[in-house]
Amino acid sequence: MQTQRKTVSPLVTPEVLLQRAREMAPVLAKRADAAAEARTLPKETIADMQAAGFFEVLKPKKYGGYEMDPQVFYDIQMALAEGCMSTAWVYGVIGVHNWQIALFDPRAAEDVWGGGDHSVLIASTYMPKGNVKKVDGGFLFSGRWGFSSGIDHCDWVFLGGLIFAEGAPPEYRTFLLPKKDYEIVDTWHTMGLKATGSKDIVVKEVFVPEHRTHKASDGFMGTNPGREEFTANLYKLPFGQIFVRAVSTAAIGGLQGALNCFKDFGSAHTGNMGQKTAEQVPAQLAVADSAVAIDEMRLTLKRNFESLLDGIRLNQLVSLNDRLMYRYQAALVVERCCQHAYKLHSACGGRGIFLDFPLVRCFMDVLTARAHYANNPEIFGRNFGAVTLGKENTDYFV
Numbered sequence: 001m002q003t004q005r006k007t008v009s010p011l012v013t014p015e016v017l018l019q020r021a022r023e024m025a026p027v028l029a030k031r032a033d034a035a036a037e038a039r040t041l042p043k044e045t046i047a048d049m050q051a052a053g054f055f056e057v058l059k060p061k062k063y064g065g066y067e068m069d070p071q072v073f074y075d076i077q078m079a080l081a082e083g084c085m086s087t088a089w090v091y092g093v094i095g096v097h098n099w100q101i102a103l104f105d106p107r108a109a110e111d112v113w114g115g116g117d118h119s120v121l122i123a124s125t126y127m128p129k130g131n132v133k134k135v136d137g138g139f140l141f142s143g144r145w146g147f148s149s150g151i152d153h154c155d156w157v158f159l160g161g162l163i164f165a166e167g168a169p170p171e172y173r174t175f176l177l178p179k180k181d182y183e184i185v186d187t188w189h190t191m192g193l194k195a196t197g198s199k200d201i202v203v204k205e206v207f208v209p210e211h212r213t214h215k216a217s218d219g220f221m222g223t224n225p226g227r228e229e230f231t232a233n234l235y236k237l238p239f240g241q242i243f244v245r246a247v248s249t250a251a252i253g254g255l256q257g258a259l260n261c262f263k264d265f266g267s268a269h270t271g272n273m274g275q276k277t278a279e280q281v282p283a284q285l286a287v288a289d290s291a292v293a294i295d296e297m298r299l300t301l302k303r304n305f306e307s308l309l310d311g312i313r314l315n316q317l318v319s320l321n322d323r324l325m326y327r328y329q330a331a332l333v334v335e336r337c338c339q340h341a342y343k344l345h346s347a348c349g350g351r352g353i354f355l356d357f358p359l360v361r362c363f364m365d366v367l368t369a370r371a372h373y374a375n376n377p378e379i380f381g382r383n384f385g386a387v388t389l390g391k392e393n394t395d396y397f398v
Contacts, residue, residue, distance in 0.1 A: 014072040017052070017053060017076055021079035032084040032087075032195065038195070040196075041150065041152075041197065050119055057072050057076065057095065060098075060102050060109065060230050061232075062229075070234065070245075074092075074249045074301060077091055078249060078252050081252070082257040082260060083257065085254035085362065085369075086194065086365065089247070093124065094149070096242060097121075097124055099234065100158065103214055104212070111176075121150070121155065122154055123148050125146060125157070129144065129161070130162070132173075139207070139208050140207060140208075141159075146198075146200050148200070150196065151198075155179045156176060158176055159182075159203065171216075172216040173216065185202055193365050219240075220398075222236065233312045237309070244397075248374065251338075255293070255337040258290075258344050258345075261359040261362060262283075262286070263287065265348065265359070266278050277347065277349075280347065286343040286346070286347045289340060297333055304329065323398040324383060324393065330380075331377040332377045334369045334370045335377050
């Protein structure tokens with residue numbers, strides 16, 4: 001019997017989803033300490049996000065998704081991060097996979113959701129660490145990867161690997177594996193983003209069929225195998241533009257959470273030397289500069305995706321130079337958030353050194369996000385600057 005497809009409720013709008021995220025943020029804040037102690041998100045948090053429809057935002061309609069503008073996805077992520085940046089980080093990473101699977105051969109999505117359970121989630125770690133051997137119908141695949149955020153709550157995983165051929169450059173692919181084909185190793189003892197549970201993955205020579213792989217070159221050239229099945233403009237966006245924002249945007253919400261905390265603290269606090277925090281120049285400037293930076297980063301994010309989607313609608317690809325600039329702007333986000341979170345933290349004085357002060361968690365979470373490869377602005381800034389000066393592009397994920 002054919003599986004009945006879930007239909008999209010007409011009541012689910014971007015405004016409804018964002019309101020749900022805002023209402024969830026205080027609940028997440030109350031769970032944050034226990035989640036950090038457990039070093040993974042509670043099942044209740046994942047269930048709440050599922051029930052709210054957050055994981056459907058970028059998912060194909062064929063499998064119950066909403067196929068919404070990516071800005072809806074990032075708005076939800078920022079709202080969640082105000083309560084718990086670890087939750088927002090996991091949402092960003094796992095949620096974007098429901099977009100990427102539409103780039104694969106359509107049989108891959110059917111493998112994941114074809115059984116009728118459209119709530120199944122996919123984790124990832126894109127490090128190119130897979131050992132790949134070509135065999136009939138696919139590949140033998142093995143290796144060990146780090147940093148698989150939210151893996152405890154997922155039944156599938158995307159893993160990165162390189163295929164080597166004599167006389168040709170290495171070919172990067174994403175490989176899709178079911179839970180039975182990998183082992184989770186708990187290595188997650190960190191200074192921040194503790195509740196993301198970003199553990200290691202070990203694979204010991206399993207078979208991955210060809211249709212459960214995706215070539216990075218297809219993403220760059222727009223020749224994705226899923227393009228005939230999943231035709232929404234959403235799935236014509238470059239992988240690099242979507243994914244890098246999934247691992248930087250939570251920091252904007254995390255900085256907003258730190259700012260919210262500081263406003264509550266600073267408006268009422270009087271230091272041990274008798275001076276009110278609200279009257280101190282460093283505190284005033286830290287608040288003003290953080291608020292302006294958040295506004296600028298949100299506006300840039302919105303502008304960039306409007307530009308990318310307008311180009312797709314008009315069949316006019318945004319110039320490489322602009323896409324490289326967007327990539328650099330995405331990488332700058334966490335660096336900027338770190339700087340402003342530091343200023344807010346410094347303006348707290350002695351109160352800021354105590355672990356029970358919520359702003360400390362916000363600061364450490366933003367600082368930890370800076371360690372992600374995609375959030376290293378120097379790499380992408382140098383490439384953008386070099387191309388602007390007439391050199392060859394070295395980034396093919398834009």
